[in-house]
Amino acid sequence: MKKDFDVVVVGGGMVGLATAALLAQSPCRGHLRITLLDAGKKPQFSIDNEVGLRVSAISRGSMHILQNIGVWQPILGLRASPYRSMRVWDSRGSVEGPDTLHFDAAEFAVPELGCIVENVLIQDALLRRLESMDVEVRFASPIASISMASDKSLIDIQLQAGRSISADLLVGADGAASLVRESAGIPVRTWRYPQSAFVTHVIPARHHEDTAWQRFLKEGPLALLPLGDGRVSVVWSTTPDKADSAMSASDVELAAMLEQASDEVLGKLTIAGSRGSFPLKSQHAERYVMPGLALVGDSAHAVHPLAGQGANLGIADAAALATVVSEALLRGEHPGDLPTLRRYERERKGANKTMLHFIDALNRLFLNDSEAAANLRGAGMRLFNRSGPIQRRAVQVALGVNV
Ligand SMILES: Cc1cc2nc3c(=O)[nH]c(=O)nc-3n(C[C@H](O)[C@H](O)[C@H](O)COP(=O)(O)OP(=O)(O)OC[C@H]3O[C@@H](n4cnc5c(N)ncnc54)[C@H](O)[C@@H]3O)c2cc1C
Numbered sequence: 001m002k003k004d005f006d007v008v009v010v011g012g013g014m015v016g017l018a019t020a021a022l023l024a025q026s027p028c029r030g031h032l033r034i035t036l037l038d039a040g041k042k043p044q045f046s047i048d049n050e051v052g053l054r055v056s057a058i059s060r061g062s063m064h065i066l067q068n069i070g071v072w073q074p075i076l077g078l079r080a081s082p083y084r085s086m087r088v089w090d091s092r093g094s095v096e097g098p099d100t101l102h103f104d105a106a107e108f109a110v111p112e113l114g115c116i117v118e119n120v121l122i123q124d125a126l127l128r129r130l131e132s133m134d135v136e137v138r139f140a141s142p143i144a145s146i147s148m149a150s151d152k153s154l155i156d157i158q159l160q161a162g163r164s165i166s167a168d169l170l171v172g173a174d175g176a177a178s179l180v181r182e183s184a185g186i187p188v189r190t191w192r193y194p195q196s197a198f199v200t201h202v203i204p205a206r207h208h209e210d211t212a213w214q215r216f217l218k219e220g221p222l223a224l225l226p227l228g229d230g231r232v233s234v235v236w237s238t239t240p241d242k243a244d245s246a247m248s249a250s251d252v253e254l255a256a257m258l259e260q261a262s263d264e265v266l267g268k269l270t271i272a273g274s275r276g277s278f279p280l281k282s283q284h285a286e287r288y289v290m291p292g293l294a295l296v297g298d299s300a301h302a303v304h305p306l307a308g309q310g311a312n313l314g315i316a317d318a319a320a321l322a323t324v325v326s327e328a329l330l331r332g333e334h335p336g337d338l339p340t341l342r343r344y345e346r347e348r349k350g351a352n353k354t355m356l357h358f359i360d361a362l363n364r365l366f367l368n369d370s371e372a373a374a375n376l377r378g379a380g381m382r383l384f385n386r387s388g389p390i391q392r393r394a395v396q397v398a399l400g401v402n403v
Contacts, residue, residue, distance in 0.1 A: 001150065003167065006167060007032060008034075008036075008037065010173060010174045010179075011172065012040070015318055018065065018315050021133070022321075026326035039141065043119075045125075052119065054120070057116055065318070075121055079228060080115040080116070084112050087211060088100065088381075090381070116227060144160045146158070146293075149166055153336075154167065157170060169325065170293045170294075178299030181300075191282040193304065196244075196279050199234060199276045202224075202270060203230065207266075208230070217261060221366065223306070223308075243277040281302065282301075283301065284353060285301065291336060296321055301313060301353075301356055317348050324344040
């Protein structure tokens with residue numbers, strides 16, 4: 001069977017685009033013909049458009065990877081909002097209380113803990129980079145299924161449009177409902193939460209002080225993430241009923257709901273953005289790889305947004321897979337060989353699993369309204385605050401502040 005491409009990436013979200021760009025700039029690029037297919041419309045960023053509703057807290061680790069791809073400076077030059085502090089507290093206490101977790105960039109000798117960036121801006125920057133590297137990206141090209149070619153050395157990808165293409169390596173970056181994963185028969189473990197994430201932007205009466213604020217309520221955390229124009233991006237994990245009410249409330253009603261949920265930490269709020277709501281779950285694929293196939297990003301693992309980790313874990317997957325594939329090519333190995341791909345799985349699956357379980361446990365601990373759980377939270381936060389090196393290491397891992 002004739003091979004059309006060396007690598008086909010399915011999914012043009014932040015993770016699929018980053019994977020394609022990292023592979024395209026590998027030292028073996030001369031050997032690699034890469035294409036990326038996405039079911040949706042081409043994402044387009046314009047500085048004249050409103051700040052997009054979907055933003056991500058991008059860790060310093062991800063900033064470093066995006067820098068290596070050559071897109072971080074263009075992103076910074078457009079609309080990235082650094083955050084220099086974080087405050088996390090329980091609704092049973094107050095933001096000024098002894099149990100509040102407080103981290104500052106200065107403690108870690110870095111200029112910022114991370115940056116809040118619009119998802120569409122990251123995608124747009126990566127797309128421009130791929131264009132400059134002559135990687136073909138096709139939107140409105142949903143795939144229908146995948147199969148192993150008869151000679152077992154190639155993967156065959158059937159497009160909904162009717163034709164098929166073949167490749168040595170298929171990268172599934174097609175999100176949490178991944179068809180690549182399903183077609184490959186890779187089982188996934190799912191944890192459903194009685195929560196949806198409601199998102200919007202607001203203007204706070206008090207300046208956000210370049211701080212990411214997070215208050216844990218009994219139905220889930222409310223995050224207020226600083227934007228460069230003085231607004232804050234709200235991510236409110238709450239019951240699906242409350243998220244529905246927030247979607248249909250008037251601006252005045254919604255502002256009152258968010259002021260109550262935030263304990264007015266930034267004073268009165270004025271709604272200044274569109275709204276969205278997303279049902280929440282965590283999931284983890286049992287395997288990330290098969291011969292000729294690797295999963296990256298949300299297709300491999302989806303996490304609760306409370307720690308702002310989903311895209312960051314996916315970008316780290318992209319970097320690990322690109323390194324493993326490049327090294328294999330340099331050794332003259334086939335990029336879709338299972339031993340090669342297992343190196344990627346070994347590097348990422350354990351780390352992702354640890355983060356997924358940690359975030360899941362944190363969410364459950366805060367969802368538990370019993371006195372015992374509240375005491376445990378308070379004691380845990382106090383202990384963590386005083387734990388010095390442990391606290392330092394945990395923040396370094398979570399925020400990637402050691403790079
Ligand atoms: C409210 C909320 C807040 C969040 N905040 C943060 C944060 O602060 N920091 C952070 O790191 N993460 C955050 N996340 C998580 C983050 O958004 C995701 O982890 C990340 O977007 C996943 O990227 P991806 O590229 O893997 O998948 P996706 O963004 O889901 O992209 C998948 C792509 O695959 C395409 N596709 C799907 N099916 C097909 C098909 N059959 N054929 C072809 N293409 C297909 C889709 O069109 C899509 O473009 C948040 C998530 C939520 C819900």
